[in-house]
Amino acid sequence: MNEATNNSIVIENMNKWYDDFQVLKDINLTIKQGERIVICGPSGSGKSTLIRCLNHLEIYQEGKITVNDVHVFNGMKNPEAIRVEVGMVFQSFNLFPHLTVLDNCILPQLRVLGLDKVKARETAMTFLERVKIPDQADKYPAQLSGGQQQRVAIARALCMKPQIMLFDEPTSALDPEMVNEVLDTMLELAESGMTMVCVTHEMGFAAKAADRVIFMDAGQIIEDSTPTEFFENPKHERAKEFLGQIL
Amino acid sequence: MFDFRFYEIWRSEEFVQVLFEGAFNSFWLTTVGGIFGFILGTGLALLQDKSVFVGLRLLARSYVEIIRNTPFVVQMFFVAFGLPILLDMQWSFFASALLAIMLNFSAYFSEIIRSGIDSTPKGQIEAAYSLGFKKYDLVKDIILPQALEKVYPSLVSQFVFLFLTTGLISEIGIEDITWAGRFISDRNFRDFEVYLVLSAIYMSMSWMFILILNGCRRKLFPWRAEK
Ligand SMILES: Nc1ncnc2c1ncn2[C@@H]1O[C@H](COP(=O)(O)OP(=O)(O)O)[C@@H](O)[C@H]1O
Ligand SMILES: [Mg+2]
Numbered sequence: 348m349n350e351a352t353n354n355s356i357v358i359e360n361m362n363k364w365y366d367d368f369q370v371l372k373d374i375n376l377t378i379k380q381g382e383r384i385v386i387c388g389p390s391g392s393g394k395s396t397l398i399r400c401l402n403h404l405e406i407y408q409e410g411k412i413t414v415n416d417v418h419v420f421n422g423m424k425n426p427e428a429i430r431v432e433v434g435m436v437f438q439s440f441n442l443f444p445h446l447t448v449l450d451n452c453i454l455p456q457l458r459v460l461g462l463d464k465v466k467a468r469e470t471a472m473t474f475l476e477r478v479k480i481p482d483q484a485d486k487y488p489a490q491l492s493g494g495q496q497q498r499v500a501i502a503r504a505l506c507m508k509p510q511i512m513l514f515d516e517p518t519s520a521l522d523p524e525m526v527n528e529v530l531d532t533m534l535e536l537a538e539s540g541m542t543m544v545c546v547t548h549e550m551g552f553a554a555k556a557a558d559r560v561i562f563m564d565a566g567q568i569i570e571d572s573t574p575t576e577f578f579e580n581p582k583h584e585r586a587k588e589f590l591g592q593i594l
Numbered sequence: 595m596f597d598f599r600f601y602e603i604w605r606s607e608e609f610v611q612v613l614f615e616g617a618f619n620s621f622w623l624t625t626v627g628g629i630f631g632f633i634l635g636t637g638l639a640l641l642q643d644k645s646v647f648v649g650l651r652l653l654a655r656s657y658v659e660i661i662r663n664t665p666f667v668v669q670m671f672f673v674a675f676g677l678p679i680l681l682d683m684q685w686s687f688f689a690s691a692l693l694a695i696m697l698n699f700s701a702y703f704s705e706i707i708r709s710g711i712d713s714t715p716k717g718q719i720e721a722a723y724s725l726g727f728k729k730y731d732l733v734k735d736i737i738l739p740q741a742l743e744k745v746y747p748s749l750v751s752q753f754v755f756l757f758l759t760t761g762l763i764s765e766i767g768i769e770d771i772t773w774a775g776r777f778i779s780d781r782n783f784r785d786f787e788v789y790l791v792l793s794a795i796y797m798s799m800s801w802m803f804i805l806i807l808n809g810c811r812r813k814l815f816p817w818r819a820e821k
Contacts (some may be wrong), residue, residue, distance in 0.1 A: 365675065402724055404723060404724060406726075413820070419698055426723075427726040427727070430723065430725065430726040431725075431726040433724075434725075435720075435724035436722075437717060437720070437721065439717050439722065441717040441718060441721035442716075442721075443718065443721070443722075443736055443738045443740075444817060445740050445743065445815070445817045447817075448819070453723075455725040455726065455727065455737060458727060458728075458731040458735065459725060459726035459731075460726075487727075487817045488819070500721075503725070504725070506727060507726065561670060571638060577666055
């Protein structure tokens with residue numbers, strides 16, 4: 348048994364390969380409970396791969412990842428236990444198209460948490476209200492705009508009462524006018540004290556909500572600093588270039 | 595010009611009745627065999643794609659390959675005459691016909707259903723896993739409903755095509771439409787008219803199946819209609 352700490356996520360000397368291509372190199376990262384982390388970096392630098400290792404959607408070969416004091420490793424018996432505690436929001440929403448908005452939020456509670464329908468429905472409505480979309484509860488995902496779908500995806504994840512939320516470029520697939528409704532939802536969540544790890548290039552969000560900004564390049568973490576430091580005084584040439592491109 | 599004499603069929607009450615009974619038998623044998631074939635086909639598709647046991651995968655795969663690469667008549671004779679000997683059990687030719695239809699349909703259905711399962715977007719699987727789904731629930735609640743919706747039109751047309759092959763059950767004495775045709779033409783010698791009428795009956799039944807099945811589509815897959 349590990350002793351309980353107030354660290355949500357600890358990554359130690361982690362390396363990951365796809366065949367002989369090393370996608371993550373010597374990653375060390377500790378995220379405390381309630382911390383809000385923004386991860387950015389050029390496309391292909393390994394950001395998605397890194398956060399997908401946290402809930403065991405991807406396996407890694409070397410090092411150690413601990414999430415909520417549980418060791419996450421290749422071949423672990425019960426990855427579901429850790430996944431319940433870690434919500435994930437994807438770039439492409441990934442709502443279940445054959446279920447209504449409400450059922451998208453209810454079904455995981457029934458199957459994974461074993462709740463009864465009445466209780467699950469109550470929780471679902473609570474979070475749909477939180478993301479300001481309760482009036483769409485009986486629609487199917489295809490009938491909603493991208494921004495609405497992404498907010499439903501956030502509500503669906505929150506229904507599982509996770510302690511950590513992972514976001515993988517949640518606004519990258521959205522039309523510009525819908526980006527803010529999703530970012531506002533994330534900002535509210537950030538204020539609620541949730542541990543958040545957000546891969547995003549929305550530097551406005553980083554400035555407002557992040558405790559730390561992680562910059563990745565070619566599979567490595569090359570900056571780990573406060574937003575102010577990162578924006579005003581990036582240490583590495585690659586980070587400067589990157590900021591020059593996106594700002 | 596050939597002198598069509600359809601009244602050589604209509605004038606006999608017995609002929610008309612034989613045709614109606616034949617149509618009825620073809621209808622219910624195909625429907626019931628189709629339903630069970632669909633259930634078995636779904637099972638076979640899942641075994642091939644999702645079973646963790648290599649042995650079961652192989653078994654399901656071999657079954658499908660055998661059925662799809664042998665003639666229906668042979669399968670039916672095996673079920674009607676071979677299996678009873680092997681198992682030392684007796685059953686009616688009706689039961690044999692039903693079983694043969696079910697076993698035959700299931701292999702074709704399973705191939706179609708598999709194509710639907712294979713086309714599940716990766717994001718759906720990741721979303722379900724990230725929420726904590728176990729594989730069983732993922733398959734049952736997420737993958738299968740979406741796969742069936744996607745392949746439903748192919749299933750319907752395969753079903754109708756297979757329906758048209760069921761005339762072979764008359765070979766073991768099942769009194770279906772084809773059997774009725776033979777019964778009549780053996781008596782009135784009007785083969786041309788009789789088989790024209792049979793074609794018309796098969797065609798209208800095919801259309802009826804298509805109408806019914808397309809009508810079910812909206813009920814079965816409500817999310818589709820709402821897009
Ligand atoms: N399943 C995979 N197999 C092989 N290579 C992969 C796979 N997934 C991602 N990669 C490679 O790993 C690198 C990092 O990918 P990713 O983590 O998606 O980057 P980012 O999210 O930062 O854009 C890329 O070069 C990508 O091509
Ligand atoms: Mg990515």
